[in-house]
Amino acid sequence: MTVTERFLKYVSFDTSSDEESETTPSTAKQKILGEYLAKELCEMGVENAHMDSDGYVYGFIPASKGLENEPRIGFIAHMDTSPAVSGENVRPKIVKYEGGDIPLSETVSIKLSDYPILADYLGEELIVTDGNTLLGADDKAGIAEIFSAVEYIINNPDVKHGPIAIAITPDEEIGRGADKFDIEKFSAAWGYTIDGGELGEIEYENFNGASVRLTVNGINIHPGSAKNKMKNAALLLSEFISMLPESETPAHTEGYEGFYHVCDISGNESKAVVNIIIRDHDREKFENRKKFIENLVSYLNGVYGEGTFVLDMADSYYNMKEKILPHMHIIDSAKEAMEKNGVTPKVVAIRGGTDGARLSFMGLPCPNLSTGGINFHSIHEFIPVKSMEKMTEVIIILMCKD
Ligand SMILES: [Zn+2]
Structure with missing residues (x-):
């Protein structure tokens, strides 16, 4: 399956989280996608792939022969979408961007004047909404990119890599994604959340x-x-x-x-x-x-x-920077992996919090990398196909030992 096919499949699941709910996950429907993802990891041959009772999906890939003592690297994304905008019945469309505004429906369009960033994607294929819902690239693009990288690693046994851990969490959008995260089970030396915006973003500072x-x-x-x-x-x-x-x-x-x-x-x-x-x-x-x-x-x-x-x-x-600074190699590797793929890394400070920040204080240093998606939490959300493909390659490089 290509990263785009995966992504289109995942956004067909409605996984809005709900701030008012006191259960974990906050909405039962997240577990439907969770089960699907655990099964997909299983079928790819990922070890111990499962969803726990709180809706967290985990999976593990053992190291290539001789690299068992390398540090285990974690990759994390979230399955819920923001309750701020409907995520029900998402009907994505792939459009080739020819300039100007992008009509989504009879009444709604993505206006170049509102989003001048569109100009950077002239001639590219963009996945957009039908103007009624969010798209869910936040963070289903992150899941699709991680899973496509995993598939590549497993299907190419000649590619050498250390141990890898995967986790997909519920309820990130309502600030609870780290609440029931099992750090001990995950047991990674460091991790990356793949949950940022525009291609190339690296975030390790937050409020x-x-x-x-x-x-x-x-x-x-x-x-x-x-x-x-x-x-x-x-x-x-x-x-x-x-x-x-x-x-x-x-x-x-x-x-x-x-x-x-x-x-x-x-x-x-x-x-x-x-x-x-x-x-x-x-x-x-x-x-x-x-x-x-x-x-x-x-x-x-x-x-x-x-x-x-x-x-x-x-x-x-707290700002995760203090937990990342002693391990700047995590950031350097991300920058290198991007540069190898012709992606210009751009370090930006988050004006908010992230699950990665909380995980960093729980003992898992965890900066955030781009998914390639733009206009999160909006009916104007979109993601360029090429950005997803590039991020998949970036993740593969981060997983590999060269
Ligand atoms: Zn997100």
Whole structure:
């Protein structure tokens, strides 16, 4: 099977995850694809290929003779798609890009003016949607590329390689892909998630993240007789929010600039609550941002009375860079593998978190590589066929010992 055939098969499975669900996987339908993938690995001759009760698919390829002591390298992708856009009844089309806009349906098109990146793919075959759903290249392209590389390795016994481990996780899109990942079973020295965007991307820096929940306790009295007595929680909360640095929000930052993001507020005179997330690539600046929030709260409690502002702040995840830096050969190998294939590596900092970051802190250094897909989580999502083929070759080189 070609990587494109594989990909088209996988996107026919609806595997949206669901943030509201408390089960693992969050949606039972993910296991239907999981079972299919485990069977496919089995049929290729991958050892111990199976899906566990949480929907994680694992498989192992023993080393070529004489290379048993080489480090085991892991390759990871995720089977779920973002719940933000429907993944039901995906009807992909392959179009040859001749320039201009790409019509997806009578009313929807991928506009060159919105996505000037299209110009880079002139003359190439692109897989697009019918304008009603996402495509699911995030991350079924990652699975198709890894599986096609595995097939090549198994069908070409002359190609020398060390031990290889494969894992396909559920629920990455809702931040739970690492939750039940069995690091011990996987037992790799390092890994790559194949879950990035444009061909050539290498990511090993992500945000440090913390979440803040601030509760304001007010005192409510009939507004007619409230003078010098009412403590309006809604107004106190807005005072707190007005003290956050105006330019340090997601709408005013990019690259390595961190931010405070007010996600939602609710409340009345008696009680008001705000949820905020803090993000920064730099650990020291991240700690300073948390300190800033603590200082604001203690200042305001000084003014309005202890217990008026109640702060609940917790770290969500950390920048994986500190776990990758001692093993930069992982990044160098990825760059080399890309260059050998005429792909220009481009190191980009993720303005978010990744499962790879969490795995890195669980003991499996795990940067993220491109799939070749573009416009993830959108009806405008597409992937160039050639990019998938190139990434398959990149993965083969990473698996091999030359
Ligand atoms: Zn993804």
